[in-house]
Structures are given as C-alpha cells and as structure tokens.
Amino acid sequence: MEITFKEVDYTYQPNTPFEHKALKGVSFHIPKGSFTAIIGHTGSGKSTLIQQFNGLLRPTKGTAKIGEFTLSNEKNNQIKELRKKVGMVFQYPEHQLFEETVKKDILFGPKNFGFKMDEVEKKLPKILEDVGLDESLLERSPFELSGGQMRRTAIAGVMLMEPELLVLDEPTAGLDPYGKRQVMELFSHLHQKRDQTTVLVTHDMEDAFKYADQIMVLEDGKVNLIDHPKALYTKKEHLQKLGLDLPEQFHCMDYIERQLGVTFDEPTLSAETIAGLLSNQLKGGDTQ
Amino acid sequence: MNQSLIIGQFVPGESLIHRIDPRLKLVIIFIYVLVIFSAETLLSYGILFAIAISTAVLSRVPATFIIKGLKPVWFIIALTFLLHILLTREGEPLITVWGFSLYDQALLQGLNISARLLLLILMTTLLTLTTTPISITDAVEALLKPLKYVRFPVHELALMMSISLRFIPTIMQETDKIAKAQSSRGLDFTTGPIKDRLKAIIPLLIPLFVGAFKRAEDLALAMEARGYQGGEGRTKYRALTFQPLDLIVALVFVVVMTLFFVTRT
Ligand SMILES: Nc1ncnc2c1ncn2[C@@H]1O[C@H](COP(=O)(O)OP(=O)(O)OP(=O)(O)O)[C@@H](O)[C@H]1O
Ligand SMILES: [Mg+2]
Numbered sequence: 001m002e003i004t005f006k007e008v009d010y011t012y013q014p015n016t017p018f019e020h021k022a023l024k025g026v027s028f029h030i031p032k033g034s035f036t037a038i039i040g041h042t043g044s045g046k047s048t049l050i051q052q053f054n055g056l057l058r059p060t061k062g063t064a065k066i067g068e069f070t071l072s073n074e075k076n077n078q079i080k081e082l083r084k085k086v087g088m089v090f091q092y093p094e095h096q097l098f099e100e101t102v103k104k105d106i107l108f109g110p111k112n113f114g115f116k117m118d119e120v121e122k123k124l125p126k127i128l129e130d131v132g133l134d135e136s137l138l139e140r141s142p143f144e145l146s147g148g149q150m151r152r153t154a155i156a157g158v159m160l161m162e163p164e165l166l167v168l169d170e171p172t173a174g175l176d177p178y179g180k181r182q183v184m185e186l187f188s189h190l191h192q193k194r195d196q197t198t199v200l201v202t203h204d205m206e207d208a209f210k211y212a213d214q215i216m217v218l219e220d221g222k223v224n225l226i227d228h229p230k231a232l233y234t235k236k237e238h239l240q241k242l243g244l245d246l247p248e249q250f251h252c253m254d255y256i257e258r259q260l261g262v263t264f265d266e267p268t269l270s271a272e273t274i275a276g277l278l279s280n281q282l283k284g285g286d287t288q
Numbered sequence: 289m290n291q292s293l294i295i296g297q298f299v300p301g302e303s304l305i306h307r308i309d310p311r312l313k314l315v316i317i318f319i320y321v322l323v324i325f326s327a328e329t330l331l332s333y334g335i336l337f338a339i340a341i342s343t344a345v346l347s348r349v350p351a352t353f354i355i356k357g358l359k360p361v362w363f364i365i366a367l368t369f370l371l372h373i374l375l376t377r378e379g380e381p382l383i384t385v386w387g388f389s390l391y392d393q394a395l396l397q398g399l400n401i402s403a404r405l406l407l408l409i410l411m412t413t414l415l416t417l418t419t420t421p422i423s424i425t426d427a428v429e430a431l432l433k434p435l436k437y438v439r440f441p442v443h444e445l446a447l448m449m450s451i452s453l454r455f456i457p458t459i460m461q462e463t464d465k466i467a468k469a470q471s472s473r474g475l476d477f478t479t480g481p482i483k484d485r486l487k488a489i490i491p492l493l494i495p496l497f498v499g500a501f502k503r504a505e506d507l508a509l510a511m512e513a514r515g516y517q518g519g520e521g522r523t524k525y526r527a528l529t530f531q532p533l534d535l536i537v538a539l540v541f542v543v544v545m546t547l548f549f550v551t552r553t
Binding site: 015016017018051054056080083084086087088090092094095096097098108109111112113143157 | 299349350352353356357462465466468469470471472473474475476490491494495498499
C-alpha cells in the first residue's frame with residue numbers, strides 16, 4: 001500500500017490547557033512494497049504518526065492517503081475496510097490478549113474482519129512455524145505465556161490476515177537478543193516473500209539500517225530527513241547532531257577511514273563488504 | 289480518553305489558588321458546600337457566586353476550559369430545572385399555557401436547586417483543578433488525624449486514596465492503548481446494536497483487569513522491598529505548612545461568610 005501524507009497536523013486534546021501538537025505539517029511518501037524505518041527520539045511523534053495509518057487517530061489538519069483510502073479530519077466510514085488491510089503490531093502485546101486460549105486470541109482479528117475461518121485455520125500451522133510458536137501452546141491461556149511468546153501470538157494474529165501494509169511499533173521491545181533477531185528476520189522474510197509494504201518504528205539503528213530501504217527521521221513532530229540508508233552515511237554528522245546513534249558499521253568505517261587514510265565514497269553496510277575492501281586495501285589494491 | 293468532562297482533573301499552575309494550603313482549601317470547600325444549602329435570598333446567592341467566580345478567575349484556569357469541561361453538567365442542571373418547573377404544584381400560578389400552569393414556587397425551587405447544584409459542582413471542580421490529588425490526600429490525612437485516637441486507620445485510608453488517585457491517569461492511558469490495539473484487530477464498540485457493543489467491552493476489560501492486578505502486585509512488592517510500613521513515625525516529603533497567605537485567605541473567607549450569614553434569610 002502506498003502512503004502519502006500532505007501537511008498533516010495532529011493535536012492531542014485540542015482547546016484545553018493540555019493541548020499538545022504531536023505532528024506539525026508532516027509530508028512524505030512511502031512507495032508500495034517498500035520497507036520504511038521510522039526513527040526519532042522518544043516523544044518525537046512516531047507512534048502518533050503510525051496510528052494515522054489505520055485511522056486510530058485522524059489528522060487534525062491535512063490529508064493522509066493510505067492506498068485507496070483518504071483520511072482527514074472528517075469521519076471516514078470505510079475505516080473497518082482499511083483496518084482489514086493494515087496490520088498493526090504494538091509495543092506491548094499484553095494489551096490485547098484476552099481470550100481463554102492462545103488459539104482463540106490469534107483468531108480474534110480474522111474473525112472480526114469476516115475472514116473465512118476454515119481457510120484461516122488451515123493456514124495456522126504454517127504461520128505458527130513462521131513466528132516460532134509451538135503448536136502445543138495453542139490450548140494454553142495467553143496469560144501463561146512469556147513476554148516473547150505473547151508477542152509471537154500477537155504477530156501470528158496479524159500475519160494470518162495477510163495485511164497489505166504491516167506497521168510495527170517497536171516490535172522487539174523486551175525480547176532477548178536472540179528473539180529479537182528472530183522476529184526481525186521473520187518480518188524481513190515476510191516482507192520479501194509477500195507483496196507487502198512494511199513500516200517499522202524502532203530505536204535500534206542497526207535494525208533500521210539492516211532491514212529498511214528507506215529511513216525516516218522524525219524530530220519534534222516533523223519529518224527531519226527521509227532517505228535511503230546508504231545516503232545517510234554522508235549525513236552522519238547531521239544524525240549525530242540530532243543525538244541519534246549511528247549503526248556500528250558507520251563507526252567502524254569511520255575508524256578505518258581515519259586510521260588508514262582511505263575514504264569510502266560508496267558506503268557499504270555489511271560487515272563482509274567492509275572486510276573485503278579492507279583486505280583489498282591491505283594487499284595494496286584500491287578501495288573499490 | 290474522555291476529554292469532555294473535567295471534574296477531577298488537575299491543571300498545573302502557580303496561581304494564588306494553587307498555592308493555598310490544601311488543608312485550608314478542603315475546610316473552606318467543606319464549609320462552602322454546607323452553606324450552599326442554607327442560601328435563600330438573592331443577595332446570599334450573589335455572595336456565593338462572587339466567591340466561586342473570583343476563585344475561578346484567581347485560579348487562572350481558562351474560563352472557556354471550565355465552561356466547556358462542565359458541558360455534561362449543564363445538561364443535568366437544565367434537566368433538574370425543567371423537572372422542578374413541570375412537577376411542582378405549589379403557590380400561585382404565574383402563567384397558563386395549554387392548560388398547564390407555571391407556579392411561582394416551582395420557578396423558585398427550580399432556580400434554587402439549579403443554582404445550588406451549579407455552585408456545588410463549580411467549587412469542587414475548582415478544588416481538583418488547582419490541587420494535586422496527592423495534596424488532597426495529604427490534607428485529608430492531616431484533617432482526619434484526630435480519628436487515630438479511636439483507632440481509625442487514617443494513614444491506611446490516605447494511602448489507599450493516594451494510590452487510587454495516582455493510578456487513575458495510568459488506567460485511562462492503558463484503556464486508550466487497549467482500545468486502540470483491539471480496534472486494530474477489528475473490534476468495533478461504536479456502531480452496531482447495543483448487545484454487540486456490550487459484548488465488545490469484554491476484550492477491553494479483561495486486559496485492563498489483568499494489567500491492574502499485575503500492577504497492584506508489583507507495587508506491593510516494590511513497597512515491601514523498600515521496607516514500607518504504615519504511618520507511625522513516617523516523615524513527609526511534602527510537609528504542609530500554613531503560610532501568611534493562608535491566614536489572609538482564611539480571614540477573608542471568615543469575613544465573607546459572616547456577610548453571608550447576615551444576608552442569608
Ligand atoms: N494521549 C495523549 N495525550 C496528550 N499527549 C500525548 C498523548 N499521547 C502522546 N502524547 C504526546 O505526543 C508526543 C508524541 O508522542 P508519541 O507517543 O507519538 O511519541 P513516540 O515518538 O512514539 O515516542 P516513544 O519512542 O517513546 O514511543 C509526546 O510528546 C507525548 O507526550
Ligand atoms: Mg511510541
């Protein structure tokens with residue numbers, strides 16, 4: 001699903017002393033099929049932004065186009081259709097578990113959106129395998145699960161609906177490093193396998209640079225920067241000025257540049273490529 | 289989040305009203321509320337309204353915020369007024385329309401009750417708008433202290449109060465988050481027949497309760513881990529002190545109240 005924002009403002013609790021402008025004139029474009037990472041400081045408006053994607057919040061001003069749906073300050077009565085196509089994975093999955101069994105909870109979304117339940121159930125084992133959830137857990141109560149298992153349950157429920165747009169708000173918060181990698185690999189894999197647009201909100205620069213083909217930096221409710229991860233290497237001073245972490249590779253390349261007096265003009269992001277270049281260099285070859 | 293009703297909310301500020309000792313505020317409100325019900329004459333109502341309005345102005349809370357925030361209350365007041373006018377059959381009929389007469393006593397009672405209701409809600413709302421829940425609890429604890437001698441668990445009561453007040457915003461936020469998560473999964477609690485809408489509350493309530501119980505357990509554990517134990521010998525982080533300002537406020541209030549009692553009947 002293609003996303004186009006035009007001058008979108010969002011104000012929490014307008015006309016009260018608690019009024020807070022969380023988005024200020026946000027405009028951007030996310031092409032169909034892309035993997036976009038949104039980064040920014042805490043409170044910069046990331047969650048507020050992505051909640052516009054399925055109409056949980058409506059723009060106070062401006063328009064947001066999500067696929068064929070147009071959202072603005074006016075009420076839109078196609079919201080349910082939109083939500084059917086937009087899958088959301090939130091930061092805290094325990095906020096949504098309520099059924100007696102894990103299975104029922106996974107099937108809650110598809111049921112609400114009127115999917116054919118027998119077809120959905122047929123897909124269930126495959127999805128469980130994908131998200132790494134053991135089938136023996138299906139009849140357990142969701143409240144007996146570990147944090148990681150709860151998250152996988154939530155993800156399975158979303159994946160069953162085969163969303164056209166998958167929105168992930170810090171989907172790996174609270175997972176151990178291994179679980180984190182596994183979940184991120186899963187999203188990346190699903191993204192490549194399916195005809196899907198993915199938006200990932202994250203504090204983890206490594207993830208943003210590793211998986212995304214477009215990175216958007218939010219700062220104080222405005223889009224500060226939106227570019228390809230590679231292009232951001234040339235803007236690393238700017239990122240640092242914003243107080244954002246750079247991914248380890250950038251530091252590594254920086255260090256190599258300073259120590260060896262070489263310059264990487266075409267930024268490379270994987271450790272293998274850096275190693276290749278380096279060995280070339282050491283053997284007396286060129287950097288390219 | 290319910291944004292249309294402001295009763296119970298706190299608006300941070302540095303105004304005169306914000307700075308008054310919460311104990312004094314509580315006492316004043318208590319007396320004020322009792323006194324409302326003995327107002328009879330126009331002049332006495334005038335005095336009560338003057339108190340309420342000057343408090344509102346001095347609190348520096350925007351007037352539009354208060355007026356809009358009491359919207360649901362306006363409705364209740366109007367309804368009360370209407371019921372009184374329609375149902376009371378005492379005194380002389382003033383006018384008769386289509387065989388229905390409006391009695392002067394009805395009008396009088398209707399106005400009386402509406403005015404009292406309005407004052408009551410206005411003043412108590414101003415109290416919570418300008419006093420943090422914690423200050424109110426501290427004040428309640430301080431004022432109830434004498435009851436300790438009859439073994440009334442004053443401190444425990446205050447603790448319960450402050451914990452509940454502390455977690456109201458948290459629970460509101462959590463409700464908001466849960467509602468969003470469930471709406472994203474296609475739950476719909478704003479349209480459809482009442483029966484469906486009631487059923488749609490279950491996916492909201494269960495995570496909310498689970499969260500609340502978990503939080504209570506965590507809190508108890510955290511308190512125990514830090515060696516918390518009851519009231520005896522505990523010192524306060526925010527000690528309440530009676531300032532010269534409070535003395536002035538108290539004196540003014542006494543003077544105004546005397547005036548009120550002179551004009552009451
Ligand atoms: N319900 C609300 N009412 C008022 N203000 C809010 C509300 N929710 C968020 N805000 C404010 O809006 C701003 C943006 O919040 P948002 O949750 O979008 O930030 P974020 O970028 O997702 O941060 P984080 O990285 O911590 O998740 C913050 O300053 C926050 O205080
Ligand atoms: Mg957030």
